[in-house]
Amino acid sequence: MRHQTQAKTFEVEKIRKDFPILNRKVNGYPLVYFDNAATSQTPQQVIDVIVDYYSNYNANIHRGVHSLSQEATDKYEQARIKLQKHFNAEKPYEIIFTSGTTHGINLVASGFSEFLKEGDEILVSAMEHHSNIVPWQMLCERTGAILKVIPINLKGELIYSEYEKLINENTKLVFVNHVSNALGSVNPIKEIIEKAHANNAAVLIDGAQAAPHIKADVQALDVDFYVASAHKMCGPTGVGILYGKEAWLEKLPPYQGGGEMIATVSFEKTTYAGLPHKFEAGTPNICGGIAFGAAIDYMNQIGFDEIAAYEHELLEYATGKLKEIEGMKIYGEAEEKTAVISFNIEGLHPYDIGTLLDKMGIAVRTGHHCAQPVMDFFKIPGTVRASFSFYNSHDEIDSFIEAVKKAKMMLQ
Template identity: 90%
Template sequence: MSQQTQAKTFEVEKIRKDFPILNREVNGYPLVYFDNAATAQTPKQVMDAIVDYYSNYNANIHRGVHSLSQEATDKYEEARIKIQKHFNAEKAHEIIFTSGTTHGINLVANGFSSILKEGDEILVSAMEHHSNIVPWQMLCEKTGAKLKVIPMDLKGELIYAEFEKLISSKTKLVFLNHVSNALGTVNPVKSIIEKAHSVDAAVLLDGAQAAPHIKADVQELDVDFYVVSAHKMCGPTGVGVLYGKEEWLEKLPPYQGGGEMIATVSFEKTTYAGLPHKFEAGTPNICGGIAFGAAIDYMNEIGFSEIAAYEHELLEYATAKLKEIEGMKIYGEAAEKTAVISFNIEGLHPYDIGTLVDKMGIAVRTGHHCAQPVMDFFKIPGTVRASFSFYNTFHEIDLFIEAIKKAKMMLK
């Protein structure tokens, strides 16, 4: 499909009107926001949900008999159900509200500290975000378990044959990202989950980068844990969810102690509440949870298959244009990837490129993208990362390409 045909079928200009920030200028130029893998922009519909909460029914939840508390509780639990249905979790109490992906990962890692023992093994992939490396290293230090790494190749794809060699009866946990934040690679998670389950190992998927592009079905995947952040999906920062199979959530001890997560408390003994409250100590980000539900509604109204098709066109168009630039090196050319391009230009530091294109109104990410082992694998200090969303346009890509060319001329 040509870019013109795709642009006609996907009403991107209509969608862009929902995002006030896209109307602003940066350094005298129209903003071109290509840092969506770090955080997505927020539509008016989500902002309206936030304003509505604080304007009309701001109250603490689950604890009050008064009308505002009951209304806030209803809205918060409605958001949980929206998220349950979106990810096709079997039960609403399998959805645990967190502060984000990192919180969800640490919650699970903390729980497994009482399950693992010396000699057990944990597998992670070579392309993980630091938040899916450091908690497992800490867990291994506590328990005596060993951390092993599934290697990747120069295309930015995991080497499945090596994974098959690593996994064994000693493997208790497998953790990997559904989509790489640094490379955009979509990992073969279904096959990995099946193989892990064949040795009775649990699997956690970091869905932070997948969720904005792929409508993950946790039952179809048969994954044990799935973690996401709202701000990657047009929602607010500071809120996310952990999906966990009920049987696993029942096994894990509470992550934090406090109000809400208890059934009874005395100075002699405390008993814990059932799911999901067992893992939701204290006053939650009520407004954030409700706004996350609004963001899920917004993206589903556009349609995830439509979003994926349009973003793929953007990816192909930008990739082809970038490859025309002399000295261009793209990292991560997997057969299946989301709308992320990590690249360098020979002889130029990525930070310098990022700084110069910002002067022309282009927002990109530079550095190691919290995936330093990936950069070490390619023997580079970092990359320029352009990441696209469904509200970006082909015209913005053209402006980006011109800015890159200008930056290259200035730095040579």
């Protein structure tokens, strides 16, 4: 069969050996992990880097003259350079380490409080994660700016013509996810950025769901800000990055005050450090940053083009199999999408399906996926979401399909 040939070419079984968690059982069944859009699993190569840090050179960075501190500082800054190269930022200090995507968004939203006034407009898409809605609502409450929403169609695609109507000389900021976490839709961000810049608006792209599948080139995109999280890219939780153009990062005020982000402190006046330290107050997640660099190395060694091609095949295979099930409704059938399938079965609650799948060792996500406006658009309480990664297999999809059929039979 075609998928078996592809699986052999991609060497998925070899890759799966890098992930120790895939060997465990859940409720007596081999684990089938299809909740990758929430968080990916971590390969042994990254786990080893975490253990090595705490075993051999755990120390605070940028401050110590002793050898451990210097070694930790070097490794941490090397990780920043790895991320700079991966996202093709022009300069290393345009990469700001954060605690994750949400932190990066809030950092930018906080900074823009100084630049917005009543009557200014902010555009977001209707398919955003709550973390790319709530900070902008808070920003509007602080400044009197107006939040406007770019609508989507029934296929789960942004209606670009409506975006063109919404944007105008009052638009100061545009915020769109690169990929929808609820639907998997890939948005036309290059065109969105170009249109925004033609109207003198800045753009932040939420890359949390895209970064595990698509290698974003921030210079080619000409994006002002791009955010991502390590834990969706085979790295640890609690660390992410904010890319910002140098000119914008220089303009934005610090998000937090404390150690590391200062140049001089007196009770009369404090001056701030240069980039990137201006936005990195306090002791960072040192181990997390270093491990994020290791995760980027791991994924680049496999190759993002290869990952994307294999995951697309998983998506097509699973979609075809699910559509054979009577009563199946898939939400989000965009022309371009990543390996995410949100679905319901007529007459059944997604929570009940997810609970039964878990009893059979299959991990999926159920609910509104922190994208409640998307669910409201489709007039549903939530969906079952199966999200695939490059270490998943066609055999796992077969097990998943059989489990869905069994759950359907048990619930009807």
